[in-house]
Amino acid sequence: MTRTASSTGRTALYGILALAAVVAVALFAPTQGYYLNIMMQAATYAIAVAGVVIVLGYCGQLALCQAAFLGLGAYCVALGTVDYGLPFFVALALGVVVTSIGGIFLGLATLRLGGHYLAMVTIGFQMIVTMVLTNWISFTRGPDGISGVERPVLGPIDLSGGSSYLALCLAFLVGVTFYAAGLKASRLGRAMQAVRDNEIAASTCGINVFRTKTVAFGISAALGGLGGGLFAGAFSYISPDQFTFNESIVLLTMALLGGVQSPVGALLGTILLVLLPEWLRFLRQAYLAVYGAAVIAIMIFLPRGVWGLVADRFFKAAPIEGGPVTPLPLLSRKGEASKEIVLDISGLAKHFGGLKALDGVDMAVRKGSVHALIGPNGSGKTTMVNVITGLYVATAGRVKLLGRDVTALAPHERAKLGMCRTYQNIRVFRGLTVLENVTIGAERDGNDVAGAQATRERALAALDFVGLRDVAGLPVGDLPYGHQRYVEIARALAGSPEILLLDEPAAGLNLTEKGEMAALLKRLKGHGLTIVIIDHDMKLIEQVADHITVLNFGKRIADGEPRAVLAHPEVIAAYLGEPRNEAA
Numbered sequence: 001m002t003r004t005a006s007s008t009g010r011t012a013l014y015g016i017l018a019l020a021a022v023v024a025v026a027l028f029a030p031t032q033g034y035y036l037n038i039m040m041q042a043a044t045y046a047i048a049v050a051g052v053v054i055v056l057g058y059c060g061q062l063a064l065c066q067a068a069f070l071g072l073g074a075y076c077v078a079l080g081t082v083d084y085g086l087p088f089f090v091a092l093a094l095g096v097v098v099t100s101i102g103g104i105f106l107g108l109a110t111l112r113l114g115g116h117y118l119a120m121v122t123i124g125f126q127m128i129v130t131m132v133l134t135n136w137i138s139f140t141r142g143p144d145g146i147s148g149v150e151r152p153v154l155g156p157i158d159l160s161g162g163s164s165y166l167a168l169c170l171a172f173l174v175g176v177t178f179y180a181a182g183l184k185a186s187r188l189g190r191a192m193q194a195v196r197d198n199e200i201a202a203s204t205c206g207i208n209v210f211r212t213k214t215v216a217f218g219i220s221a222a223l224g225g226l227g228g229g230l231f232a233g234a235f236s237y238i239s240p241d242q243f244t245f246n247e248s249i250v251l252l253t254m255a256l257l258g259g260v261q262s263p264v265g266a267l268l269g270t271i272l273l274v275l276l277p278e279w280l281r282f283l284r285q286a287y288l289a290v291y292g293a294a295v296i297a298i299m300i301f302l303p304r305g306v307w308g309l310v311a312d313r314f315f316k317a318a319p320i321e322g323g324p325v326t327p328l329p330l331l332s333r334k335g336e337a338s339k340e341i342v343l344d345i346s347g348l349a350k351h352f353g354g355l356k357a358l359d360g361v362d363m364a365v366r367k368g369s370v371h372a373l374i375g376p377n378g379s380g381k382t383t384m385v386n387v388i389t390g391l392y393v394a395t396a397g398r399v400k401l402l403g404r405d406v407t408a409l410a411p412h413e414r415a416k417l418g419m420c421r422t423y424q425n426i427r428v429f430r431g432l433t434v435l436e437n438v439t440i441g442a443e444r445d446g447n448d449v450a451g452a453q454a455t456r457e458r459a460l461a462a463l464d465f466v467g468l469r470d471v472a473g474l475p476v477g478d479l480p481y482g483h484q485r486y487v488e489i490a491r492a493l494a495g496s497p498e499i500l501l502l503d504e505p506a507a508g509l510n511l512t513e514k515g516e517m518a519a520l521l522k523r524l525k526g527h528g529l530t531i532v533i534i535d536h537d538m539k540l541i542e543q544v545a546d547h548i549t550v551l552n553f554g555k556r557i558a559d560g561e562p563r564a565v566l567a568h569p570e571v572i573a574a575y576l577g578e579p580r581n582e583a584a
């Protein structure tokens with residue numbers, strides 16, 4: 001609570017300082033000339049660069065077309081005010097709407113494409129916009145561009161003067177910077193960062209990956225359009241060569257240089273890259289080479305940008321406060337193992353080409369039971385969990401969760417119904433803190449928690465349960481391997497799962513850690529959680545399992561109460577590699 005109050009106080013202080021800066025600019029900035037132009041360019045570009053921060057820094061999508069959105073915004077304002085007589089702010093809003101639609105349209109491509117291919121699509125988009133602006137002469141006036149873009153007058157407030165228009169641009173910039181900073185700490189921002197760090201884990205935590213990327217593209221493009229619209233008013237003349245692929249690279253460099261994961265960093269990067277050429281002009285012919293070398297040097301020596309350096313020095317994350325935690329509500333359910341079937345699987349098959357990784361498997365998991373899924377390496381256990389959670393589409397068969405057929409649902413839709421999991425190869429969100437990782441689990445749609453404070457408390461309670469409350473504020477990558485496994489479990493627990501699927505939770509742990517993991521699993525079992533567990537450690541399985549299903553070559557070879565199953569000759573043969581004793 002204290003932390004929240006102090007961070008609110010800090011935000012208010014920054015807000016007042018920013019407002020004072022805007023007023024000072026309105027009163028004292030030059031009304032025309034070289035420095036005014038530099039400041040106009042920095043302010044309008046910085047708004048577009050904040051868009052790069054959101055799509056690339058937060059969401060991890062490399063889009064190389066921010067200048068196209070800058071151009072679309074600028075042309076909306078220029079054409080809207082000059083040719084169609086629209087009021088400035090109406091044209092500006094139109095630009096934001098047009099570019100956000102363009103961004104969403106581009107985001108739709110992420111359904112099928114990612115990485116390099118997506119980057120290529122964005123370059124294609126940039127090229128198309130440049131070509132349209134250049135060649136659709138009857139509408140855009142082609143290479144001649146549009147001049148005479150007027151600045152706004154709002155009733156008695158005249159914003160057409162140099163300093164007052166700059167103050168307007170700065171006011172927008174301040175708003176955008178606060179918005180982007182707030183977004184990062186919001187549920188949507190966390191979802192974006194989860195998608196950036198690990199799409200698969202994000203989807204099984206209940207995040208709609210496709211929608212999140214599309215929204216990130218939309219917001220980013222809207223900020224490009226806003227910056228572009230203000231740019232048109234700032235210089236009163238625009239032409240297609242101001243919004244080319246080269247400019248997109250400049251905007252990207254600004255974000256990377258300043259620190260692509262921080263809006264303040266992007267602001268610094270923009271100022272630096274607008275000023276650097278001016279500072280270096282005295283070098284004449286050598287200027288471009290020195291400019292390029294300076295940019296490369298900053299990139300190499302400051303991989304997290306200039307802001308990374310500043311933040312490490314001066315802005316340490318506040319420690320997470322101690323104090324009492326409310327216990328996890330799911331642990332008070334005290335569910336006794338019952339006959340009710342939580343997960344009902346029938347005839348499940350998954351074929352990879354000719355390989356039948358799963359071949360008609362049946363399995364029923366009872367409420368409150370610990371159900372082990374075992375089998376030799378390559379027998380299909382992980383494939384089974386992947387098909388159950390929706391990461392793989394089943395070739396045949398049916399998966400029912402609490403009586404509902406979920407076979408056709410996407411992973412995030414299954415998570416919404418209470419299906420949570422961990423991974424054999426740990427999948428935590430590396431760019432986030434331990435608490436943020438677990439908060440994402442608590443934020444799953446369908447969870448019984450509402451409001452930011454309650455969600456945070458739920459996440460802290462889950463961390464408390466696995467014994468990691470003290471390290472909640474640390475970056476998750478700073479934790480040892482074994483503890484990262486606990487973070488995954490806490491992330492799943494924070495979502496109050498109806499069923500928890502643990503894929504080899506003890507894999508890669510040393511003996512002591514395995515003992516601790518066994519103790520944790522027993523505690524979970526004691527609270528009546530419904531669990532499916534895969535593990536090769538038979539000692540662990542014997543300690544916790546109520547029921548065992550055994551797979552071999554994708555087929556179920558045994559199913560039932562642990563003692564009988566483990567004594568089954570076919571199971572022994574599968575594990576020890578002995579020939580089957582048909583008589584037995």
Ligand SMILES: Nc1ncnc2c1ncn2[C@@H]1O[C@H](COP(=O)(O)OP(=O)(O)OP(=O)(O)O)[C@@H](O)[C@H]1O
Nearest residue numbers: 352355357375376377378379380381382383384424
């Ligand atoms: N995405 C995939 N594409 C092709 N084949 C796959 C894929 N995933 C799994 N397989 C194959 O399916 C079979 C079952 O693999 P799976 O990982 O499910 O086994 P497992 O029982 O979990 O093994 P382990 O105990 O070693 O983790 C293996 O032959 C594996 O190579």
